[in-house]
Amino acid sequence: MYAFEYVNPTSAAAATAAAKGDARFLAGGQSLVQALKLRISQTAALVDLNGVAELTGISSVAGSIVIGAMTRHSEVARAAVVMKAIPALADLASGIGDQMVRNQGTLGGSIANADPAACYPAALLALGATIRTPQRTLGADKFFTGLFETALVPGELITAVEFPVPDQAAYVKFKQPASRFALIGVFVARFGSTVRVAVTGAKSSVFRATAIETALTQNFTAAAAAAVKLSPEGINGDMHGSAEYRAAMVSVMAGRAVAKALG
DSSP: OOOOEEEOOSSHHHHHHHOOTTEEEESSOTTHHHHHHTTSOOOSEEEEOTTOGGGOOEEEETTEEEEETTOBHHHHHHOHHHHHHOHHHHHHHHTSSOHHHHHHOBHHHHHHHTOTTOSHHHHHHHHTOEEEOSSOEEEHHHHEEETTEESOOTTOOOOEEEEEOOSEEEEEEEEOTTTOOEEEEEEEEEETTEEEEEEESSSSSOEEOHHHHHHHHHOOSHHHHHTOOOOOTTOOOBTTBOHHHHHHHHHHHHHHHHHHHHO
16 A cells, blocks of 8 residues: 555544545445555545444434445344335345445445445435435435546545435346446336336446336336346446346346335
């Protein structure tokens, strides 16, 4: 690693104050620490959020589930309030990485990193979540802006995420067996007559599959989702799967997610 200053604040206000210049926030460290070790990333200062207790916790507020940014994946996976209100979200959290990753990784760290194959971004986008910072609130539709990019400005700290409770929802992913990231992951959420479908792993950033949303709005069945044929244009292709393969898998995974939601 390159040399950097280490700051260990105990409040969100102190963390924000310390994040000046080229500083980076350290949450679970599952991505950032590895990048620093490999010298593909560097920072002048590392602001460790693990001592900021106010950034953890899960609560139910007026039809939504609010999760603190430093809440671990394993905590989301086993939280009774999440399993009751949005079981699809608890199920998603239970399938992230392995147990060691789930015990250390955090919600805020995951979405701030915006890995194109991460699971949480699909949940935020499909559920229409709201991201809170000390300065503002951001809707999920405008939060993820590109490959490892978000609408956050330097020094802006995610404090919590608010997830509206859907009528039905499910997440299904076809995972890369070594990393357990999503080769293709699809989160389907139904709010009355509105259906939102978010896809991770297929492009440089999570996105909504509007063609599948339209089909499911008319007929919320697995067959309707699976019947949609997506263009491979703009879809990732690599050694794990061609663009055509991934495009076809989006519809397959969407169908499975609908079946799971209905089941």
